[in-house]
Amino acid sequence: MDTFLAWASILCIGTGVFLAVTGAVGIFRMPNFFTRLHAASVTDSGCACLLLFGLMLQSGFNLPTIKLCFILIFFLISSPTAAHALSKTALSCGAQPTPSPREER
Amino acid sequence: MELIIDITLLTFLGITALAINRIDKLFCVIMLSGIYSLLCASLFVTMDAVDVAFTEAAVGTGIATVLLLSTIGATDTQQRSAPRRPLFALLVVCATGAILIYGTMDMPAFGDPDAPIHQHVAPRYLQESQQEIGSDNIVTSILSSYRGFDTLGETVVIFTAGLSVVGLIGFRGMQKFGDRQRAAGITQDDMGKHLVLRIVIKMFIPLILLFALYVQFHGDFGPGGGFQAGVIFASGFIFYTLMFGLDAAMRVVSPRTLSYIAALGVLIYGGVGVATLLMGGNFLDYNVLRSNPLQGQHLGIFLIELGVGTTVFSIMVLIFFAFSSRKGLRQ
Amino acid sequence: MNIGAHYNYWVAIFLMMTGFYVVITHGNLIKKLIGLNLFTTSVFILYISMAKVKGGTAPIIAPGIEVYSNPLPHVLILTAIVVGVATTAVGLALVLLIYDRYGTIEEDEISLKDDAL
Numbered sequence: 169m170d171t172f173l174a175w176a177s178i179l180c181i182g183t184g185v186f187l188a189v190t191g192a193v194g195i196f197r198m199p200n201f202f203t204r205l206h207a208a209s210v211t212d213s214g215c216a217c218l219l220l221f222g223l224m225l226q227s228g229f230n231l232p233t234i235k236l237c238f239i240l241i242f243f244l245i246s247s248p249t250a251a252h253a254l255s256k257t258a259l260s261c262g263a264q265p266t267p268s269p270r271e272e273r
Numbered sequence: 274m275e276l277i278i279d280i281t282l283l284t285f286l287g288i289t290a291l292a293i294n295r296i297d298k299l300f301c302v303i304m305l306s307g308i309y310s311l312l313c314a315s316l317f318v319t320m321d322a323v324d325v326a327f328t329e330a331a332v333g334t335g336i337a338t339v340l341l342l343s344t345i346g347a348t349d350t351q352q353r354s355a356p357r358r359p360l361f362a363l364l365v366v367c368a369t370g371a372i373l374i375y376g377t378m379d380m381p382a383f384g385d386p387d388a389p390i391h392q393h394v395a396p397r398y399l400q401e402s403q404q405e406i407g408s409d410n411i412v413t414s415i416l417s418s419y420r421g422f423d424t425l426g427e428t429v430v431i432f433t434a435g436l437s438v439v440g441l442i443g444f445r446g447m448q449k450f451g452d453r454q455r456a457a458g459i460t461q462d463d464m465g466k467h468l469v470l471r472i473v474i475k476m477f478i479p480l481i482l483l484f485a486l487y488v489q490f491h492g493d494f495g496p497g498g499g500f501q502a503g504v505i506f507a508s509g510f511i512f513y514t515l516m517f518g519l520d521a522a523m524r525v526v527s528p529r530t531l532s533y534i535a536a537l538g539v540l541i542y543g544g545v546g547v548a549t550l551l552m553g554g555n556f557l558d559y560n561v562l563r564s565n566p567l568q569g570q571h572l573g574i575f576l577i578e579l580g581v582g583t584t585v586f587s588i589m590v591l592i593f594f595a596f597s598s599r600k601g602l603r604q
Numbered sequence: 605m606n607i608g609a610h611y612n613y614w615v616a617i618f619l620m621m622t623g624f625y626v627v628i629t630h631g632n633l634i635k636k637l638i639g640l641n642l643f644t645t646s647v648f649i650l651y652i653s654m655a656k657v658k659g660g661t662a663p664i665i666a667p668g669i670e671v672y673s674n675p676l677p678h679v680l681i682l683t684a685i686v687v688g689v690a691t692t693a694v695g696l697a698l699v700l701l702i703y704d705r706y707g708t709i710e711e712d713e714i715s716l717k718d719d720a721l
Contacts, residue, residue: 242480249473256467283615286649288621290642299634306638313645322652323662325681329648332689337641344634344696348703354710356629365658370621374614382609384658386671391657395674403665411663411675412682418678427683434690438697476675495664502684586685592693599700 173225180222187215201258203267209251216243275319282316303341310334323496324412327488331504336589340510343596407567408493408574416498417574421557422473424577425542428584432539439532442595447528450519450598467516474516481509489582493571501580503585510590519597528594531587538584545576612653619646631711633699637692644688651677 187210194207220240227233259265282425289309296302310439317326356362381388406414416424489502514522546557554561559573624647626639655677662673699709706714 245473250470251471280611287615287618290619293638293642294622294626302635302638306641309642310645313649316649317652320652320656321660321662322655322678323676325652328682328685332685337689337692340693340696341634344699347700348709353714354631357631359629362629366625367620368619373617377610378614380613383612383653384656386657390654391674395676398675399672409665411665412678415675415679416682423683427686429685431690434694437694441701443698500682529651
């Protein structure tokens with residue numbers, strides 16, 4: 169059981185770190201605001217929640233785990249909301265989600 | 274391992290500081306300063322200063338960023354002039370930096386337990402705090418009891434800052450905000466358009482306020498206390514204002530009520546001091562508040578943290594209202 | 605010269621000097637205030653670095669822990685953070701009033717308008 173938890177937490181934290189790196193690379197390399205926003209929100213939602221879950225698995229079952237669980241639920245709700253707020257504002261300011269490739273170069 | 278985290282965070286801080294210097298768009302600069310504050314808070318956690326990290330994250334990242342954004346909302350968003358005499362300034366800065374680095378050569382090594390700073394009064398606080406004050410969090414016991422007078426000064430400084438901002442920007446401007454908006458024909462956005470945000474914010478605001486109360490009353494046992502709690506409570510109100518508009522928020526709690534609450538907070542703090550005087554002890558000597566000195570300390574710390582939290586909350590919301598009502602003037 | 609011994613202090617001084625540079629070269633008032641914030645935060649880093657004890661933990665009494673970091677600089681910096689944000693708020697209120705009066709927040713344009721009066 170312990171080794172299973174250890175391996176599961178390593179898997180979660182590793183995936184979270186990978187998502188963080190790809191999100192950071194995506195913010196620089198993506199051509200459009202909305203694609204960059206998607207990269208950032210993958211880091212915000214996916215990486216943060218996976219890291220928190222991995223840490224919960226690491227710490228066993230005590231008070232810090234419950235606190236981490238609360239923080240995890242908060243992140244699960246607030247990160248997509250933040251991305252939603254950003255994209256809504258951008259849309260209302262006139263940015264278009266799908267430019268033609270010729271316009272971007 | 275800790276050293277690697279330390280060095281990485283410090284490097285990021287340096288890069289962020291250089292970026293703040295170079296970038297012209299003020300919005301980006303403000304976002305970078307928020308990132309800088311969060312990196313500082315992380316650095317403070319690795320250096321075992323958990324209370325300080327909490328305060329820096331709440332105050333530096335939250336309130337300072339919000340106030341800066343309100344200001345550029347009411348003024349320009351682009352820096353227009355080029356840096357003046359950059360080479361001479363670079364010379365002055367390098368000379369000052371070199372002198373300061375020469376000064377740090379004499380300082381004890383980072384983390385040295387025999388440094389002079391750890392010798393005189395700090396071991397006494399660490400060893401005697403539990404018997405004399407009874408709280409687990411030594412930072413709270415020093416802040417509220419051993420150095421309570423400084424914290425009274427700090428609360429009065431926050432109160433004065435709120436007074437200054439209200440004096441500069443004016444109550445009447447805030448109270449007439451709704452009339453000005455209606456006269457200019459600006460109506461509040463149709464709330465139905467922002468359904469997701471409205472529901473999520475309605476879900477979060479009670480939790481934020483509850484968390485603020487938790488932080489306020491657990492200052493004795495973990496990181497927390499009046500300042501952090503006041504700022505988190507204020508951020509719940511700021512959240513409400515951002516979603517439902519300044520007019521609605523000022524109907525929930527009016528600026529005049531906030532100024533009374535702020536004065537009440539400072540009055541509670543000073544009142545505890547005067548009460549201890551009247552009961553025969555020194556100013557802010559909590560031992561005389563109850564028959565048992567430890568109980569007296571607990572009551573005293575509870576009351577003054579309440580005063581601090583109340584003042585900080587009301588002044589932060591008041592300053593935010595003052596800045597936001599300015600934006601209405603621009604439109 | 606042991607780099608590990610003093611690295612924190614040197615980086616704090618570097619950040620302090622960056623903030624100083626921002627304050628003295630840029631003419632935009634909001635940029636100056638942000639530079640001042642940089643300066644104050646770097647001083648906090650300097651103090652908190654001095655408080656750290658190798659092998660210590662946060663100064664919250666817990667059973668089984670012998671060594672704690674020094675809590676006194678933490679208290680001083682807590683006060684300093686809050687006073688810093690209060691000062692920033694007053695500074696920003698002044699910037700708002702300057703903008704109302706002069707129509708700009710660039711220093712050279714303000715002094716031009718002042719000379720023209």
